[in-house]
Amino acid sequence: MMKNGGYRSGVAKNKAIVTVAHAMIVIIWHVLATSTLYHELGEDYFTTRKDPEKEAQRLIAKLQALGPKVTVEPAAA
Numbered sequence: 509m510m511k512n513g514g515y516r517s518g519v520a521k522n523k524a525i526v527t528v529a530h531a532m533i534v535i536i537w538h539v540l541a542t543s544t545l546y547h548e549l550g551e552d553y554f555t556t557r558k559d560p561e562k563e564a565q566r567l568i569a570k571l572q573a574l575g576p577k578v579t580v581e582p583a584a585a
Contacts, residue, residue: 514520539546564580572578 535546568578568580
């Protein structure tokens, strides 16, 4: 069973609306509180802000915790 009844559920839609509204309110508050202009961080902000090697090791450890043995090879050029 999906949490909140799935994406077509009225509960899920309302929850999504509240989540987006909260994010917008937080952005507006920061802009007004710091008297700075808003600048978009970019679509890949959350994927590039972390050290790629450390993130790869974290994901490998997470996968190994599920059971399979993991070996990593460099990508073919």
